Amino acid sequence: MSKKIYLNIEGIGNEVIELFSKTTTSEFRSFLCNVADYSDDPDIILKLYKHDGTIIPISPEIEPNTEKKPYRLIFRKKKPINQLENSTSSNNIIGTNNKENKEDEDRLNINPRVSSTSTSTTPIKTPCPAKNKVENVEMIYRHNIERPSFNKDVIEHLKKPTFDIWKWKENGMISLLEHMFIDLGLLDSFKINFDTLDNFLHCCKLCYNKNPFHNFIHCFCVTQMMYGIINITNLVNILTPREKLILMLSCIAHDLDHPGCNNVYQVNAKTDLALLYNDQSPLENHHCAVFFYILKKPEANVLESLSNEEFVEVRKGIIQCILATDMAKHSQLVGQFKDMTDKFDFKNEEHRNMLLLMLIKSADISNEVRPTHVAEPWVDNLLEEFFMQHDKELVEGLPVSALMDRKKVKKSITQSNFIAFVMIPIFEAMAKVLPNMNDNVIKPIRTSLAYYKNLEV
Numbered sequence: 001m002s003k004k005i006y007l008n009i010e011g012i013g014n015e016v017i018e019l020f021s022k023t024t025t026s027e028f029r030s031f032l033c034n035v036a037d038y039s040d041d042p043d044i045i046l047k048l049y050k051h052d053g054t055i056i057p058i059s060p061e062i063e064p065n066t067e068k069k070p071y072r073l074i075f076r077k078k079k080p081i082n083q084l085e086n087s088t089s090s091n092n093i094i095g096t097n098n099k100e101n102k103e104d105e106d107r108l109n110i111n112p113r114v115s116s117t118s119t120s121t122t123p124i125k126t127p128c129p130a131k132n133k134v135e136n137v138e139m140i141y142r143h144n145i146e147r148p149s150f151n152k153d154v155i156e157h158l159k160k161p162t163f164d165i166w167k168w169k170e171n172g173m174i175s176l177l178e179h180m181f182i183d184l185g186l187l188d189s190f191k192i193n194f195d196t197l198d199n200f201l202h203c204c205k206l207c208y209n210k211n212p213f214h215n216f217i218h219c220f221c222v223t224q225m226m227y228g229i230i231n232i233t234n235l236v237n238i239l240t241p242r243e244k245l246i247l248m249l250s251c252i253a254h255d256l257d258h259p260g261c262n263n264v265y266q267v268n269a270k271t272d273l274a275l276l277y278n279d280q281s282p283l284e285n286h287h288c289a290v291f292f293y294i295l296k297k298p299e300a301n302v303l304e305s306l307s308n309e310e311f312v313e314v315r316k317g318i319i320q321c322i323l324a325t326d327m328a329k330h331s332q333l334v335g336q337f338k339d340m341t342d343k344f345d346f347k348n349e350e351h352r353n354m355l356l357l358m359l360i361k362s363a364d365i366s367n368e369v370r371p372t373h374v375a376e377p378w379v380d381n382l383l384e385e386f387f388m389q390h391d392k393e394l395v396e397g398l399p400v401s402a403l404m405d406r407k408k409v410k411k412s413i414t415q416s417n418f419i420a421f422v423m424i425p426i427f428e429a430m431a432k433v434l435p436n437m438n439d440n441v442i443k444p445i446r447t448s449l450a451y452y453k454n455l456e457v
């Protein structure tokens with residue numbers, strides 16, 4: 001007697017094995033290791049998941065399954081005791097958001113897509129921090145996922161900068177992102193399988209750390225603002241499908257695995273990222289690399305149907321967009337764009353490319369376009385992240401910035417300077433090229449400026 005078992009093996013893909021009734025547990029384990037090209041080493045942990053995410057024992061008593069619902073098989077190395085406190089991923093998590101941590105813990109029981117912080121396994125280490133991050137995210141890929149549906153009010157509101165992100169939980173945000181992709185026609189234009197999109201977005205969510213500011217909710221805000229701006233300015237009818245894909249994916253990816261300390265810290269502390277990227281935008285290079293490592297997972301590769309030629313173009317566009325979010329390049333890029341605005345021509349490829357950079361840069365710093373009750377918590381979150389960096393720099397004996405010193409910073413002054421000297425110039429330059437910016441974007445920013453100026457008094 002024998003039975004067929006369908007497997008989805010991490011890093012390999014789908015396999016089918018035949019199991020005979022006399023097979024013992026250790027033979028079964030060896031067999032699984034062989035199939036996946038792993039040595040049957042006691043330091044290797046095998047985990048087998050059912051379609052619904054339940055972990056099942058590695059036992060020859062395993063129930064036969066179907067091709068459509070393969071068991072997911074993953075391999076992890078046991079973590080040596082001296083490495084237990086040394087995991088990069090946990091170092092990067094500044095745990096200030098207990099609610100979200102609880103939400104993830106809850107999902108362990110009810111939802112298969114979970115980031116594991118188990119101490120029984122060790123991260124697989126490669127010399128590339130981006131590869132490490134992605135390979136150590138414990139994703140359970142799902143199939144036949146239902147598409148989201150929202151009522152008319154939500155659908156309309158989602159296209160506006162006034163959208164209240166605080167009313168949504170992170171999994172709800174994933175469904176909203178899916179809706180945006182569907183609405184922009186990206187699934188049809190690029191033959192993106194819906195399950196792949198869902199798995200990709202969950203994988204990205206798990207690759208965002210729980211920083212006070214640079215977290216998955218910030219990623220959602222930036223992407224939603226991008227969707228809002230391209231809708232209110234009619235760019236939705238002007239941009240090509242490829243440009244829309246580049247913008248949406250760049251927004252989703254633009255802060256992946258942000259460690260909560262900025263480039264200045266990376267360089268001064270000579271972190272792995274600074275050394276790897278020779279001090280050139282180490283964070284932005286890393287965010288981008290994490291994104292392309294996520295795409296190496298077949299179940300999350302939203303670009304799998306693109307021709308080679310198209311992939312090269314989309315990759316180039318995404319790299320340019322994400323690297324442009326380094327604020328050290330802000331004045332230079334905005335200056336270049338301003339020089340184009342008088343003779344801006346949508347038929348000029350260089351102009352269009354620069355507009356894409358302005359769109360992601362402005363979406364990235366757009367919180368003050370939102371109503372005060374939505375925007376203000378972000379100021380507190382960013383300051384908290386800055387203060388934590390300042391504390392860390394003091395402890396490590398590194399140069400510090402007065403702008404991050406909790407004893408010196410005055411929120412109202414910091415924020416009104418940021419709005420007046422960073423936000424308004426870029427949004428006003430864009431308003432010269434794009435319609436409907438004044439009422440929907442510039443006016444709310446000026447209202448915010450007045451609010452913080454008023455607090456200064």
Ligand SMILES: [Zn+2]
Nearest residue numbers: 218254255364
């Ligand atoms: Zn950002």
